[in-house]
Amino acid sequence: MMKKLFPFLCFLGLALYSEAADLLVNLNPTSGADFNNAQSAIDAANTGDIIYLQALPMSTLFNPADANYGNLVVNKQITIVGHGYFLETAGLGNYEESFTPVPIIGIQFVSGSQGATLRNAIALEVEILTSNITLESDYINGLRIVSGANTAVTGCYIESQLAEAPAVVLESSLSGHVFSYSFIGYIGTPSEGAIILSAPNTNGAEFNHCNFANGNLYLGSNFVHNCIIFEGQIGWLQEGALNNNLFTIDPIVTLVDPLGNPQDGSAVNNDPTNQLVLATEIFAANGEGDLQWELQVTSPALNAGDDGQNIGMYTSINSYRPSGLNEDVPIFIELNYLDLITTEIVLPIDFVVFSPSGNEISLIQWTVIPDDLFVGVQDYTTFIPSDLVHGFLSIDVDALPNAGVIAINAIDNAGLESGFQFIPFQKDNTPILTPNLQSFEFFYNTDPGIGNGNFIDIEQSTNFEGAITFPTLITGGPTVGQNTLFVRVTDANSGVGTTYYHEFQFLANGFNPDCCDIDGDGFIGSSDFLNFLQFFSQQISGCENGDFNLDGIVDTGDLLIFLTFYGTSV
């Protein structure tokens, strides 16, 4: 699809797609992305391609709660890009986060993937079996470097969920692994004795400007400098070195070489610049997630590194960036739209875009991708340029097909473009059904429930006017005396109207209203009423004696019948 679309976009000067080698993956099959399966995208990719694993907007019909990109095997030099993490705590204003980044369950870099990169992704398990792999700004639950050299880990948040499972395991005997501006820790409490780094077999790995938290480091012969070790101790320190680090508890090993010879190869060959300080003196403690490790303004970590920068992951240059938003490009943090379009305006799209670089978002652009066909139509876009914009886009429906996908992205005033967001749309072509009437539903006195009454069908039409005789000799029919008839009308679309009712006198079989004309003058009036009162309360039978309902007594039941015909001629 992208290859067909590309010439249209170039022709129109809308460089929405900078490279044909960008492959989009989205689990929502109606998203318009190139793939709905991440491994399929990897299998189809060529060297140098970039695969974007898209988040799921909460407003789709898709439930993103349990969604994941599965287990992946990478055997090519490609870049895989996710959507960030911890977005709800990223300090992006008061807007509710509406995207759910989709995690990778496991990802394995095998032979052939040398030079590959995983960036901005959530990966529960990462396993590396080859050299020159870069992990950049990822959230990882467990990293295992089995073989290969020169793994570069920068800006990552590696957090073990289990005390018995180290966040980072270095098994490879090859050197050149560098961890920088990253967090390595255990999510639980320090008292659980977690091992957060296990590197007894590796030589020459470097940990620079990292934060370690809530567990112990089995360091081996590796080098740790400019790091904060929060509530952690050091074990298996062999030929390794600890320089310019801050500890919050006694690390057991001797921090300062008693011989005064830093890095001299002794068993405790540490630099005297290591310090033991209180945690409350280091961190600002004004956030959660990765923000909890930000430094307070009087922190001893400030500018205390051997390179003049802060000790720890938050530095002034190349710093760890919260939520993996280490790209400078704008990012959509909220996108709301209607799933089904019912107005002449095809789609009201509400968006919030954030620029991590602080650049001003200056342009929202969009195109329609209906089965490889580009359509340009009138739109209405409103927002106030800023580094955090809340805007609104609506698009005239006339020129659009019945269904398709809108691709939308944001551009800042430095020309940097966000990734694409894909919005499926569908016009509501459901015809408004002609409300053909179907039947009268009726019952007496007690409602048996809608649909359970008696029915009289009528000719299907939008109108009915006429006289209806509702049968009385039915199950549940009226008894002699006062009753209530209930009537409601139904249509062929399962519609049921409100229920009408009126009270009436149900007369005994054979009753003749002439009985009420007691004086025989052809009119039922006051003189008849006076005559009727003479019979009242008497146990006598017969219509002619005022027993209109023929129950053997003249009472109020008969009076109601009399009043029904009062004032009429017979």
Add this chain to the structure above:
Amino acid sequence: MYRFLQVALLGLFVIGCSLSAFSIKYRVNNTGVSADFTDLATAVASVVDGDILIVEHSNTPYNVAEVIINKKITIYGTGYYLPDNDETHADTRTSILGPINVTSVDVLLSGLTISDCRINADDVILERALINGSLEVGDAAPVSDVTVRQCFIEGDIATLISIDCSTIVFTNNFCHNESSTLGAKVVEMTVSSSGLILNNVFFGDDDLELHNVTLKNNIFEQVTVDVINSTSITASNNYAELAFLVNYQASNNIAYTDTMLDLLSFSRDAKYKTLPDYTSAGEGLEFGSFPYVLSGIPPIPAIWFYDGEPAGDDGGIDVIIKVKGRK
């Protein structure tokens, strides 16, 4: 075996869909006659997702305290201003609700008279309602995809208060703030809201505070947009007063005149229909995808004339009846 499983699973799926699509309709009537329920709160508490309540003609409100609509249900009423227009209902009493708060998604309210209506869930449709108090959207939680259409909203505070609602679709409504207080809003949105505002009639003082909206095909009578506090508005093809046109005249907005509405009509809502000489541009209540329905008659059939005999016998009971299908 695999084929059999496929067929069996398909069958179960179809059965499941059929069950989920099955809804039960219930009557709510507080006039003393036989009905399923006599008050709204009990009715809502008793039904399940997918059910339909039909609130019937009465002079007595069906609730006094606020009722929370926390299920995916549909509630139909009778419509309003029934004596004002022809062939509405034989019984001109209406279905009157006190305050309600919609907290469930996928709720449809149609043809009701409501004092105060709060909508605090996504994908809610409020249509053909007479609101004579306030209408607030997203006051308890951010919501999106709320549709308010074909309503007659006239009260002492802003007719629509959108606290935090993105992509609200507000179409074919009459809106009038009756307050005489200087600075009273007809529509009041907060900056976190957005939406479409199409084919409405905004009537009377003072103004609308809007944010992130497309404003099209509306009629503004003695009312304009608060351009100081509003942000991000695209306004086109509106009939409006001069104060509005000063800011938006360049976008096909046209000067309003009282002669374009049928203001002398007896009917309380028909008077805001656009007269034929002004209908070519498509502005006003009776255009767009959901034209205003006089008296807010909901899309269920209605008996508009009923004359039953006072007595019946074994031969039956005679009724002269006139009925219309509605959509």
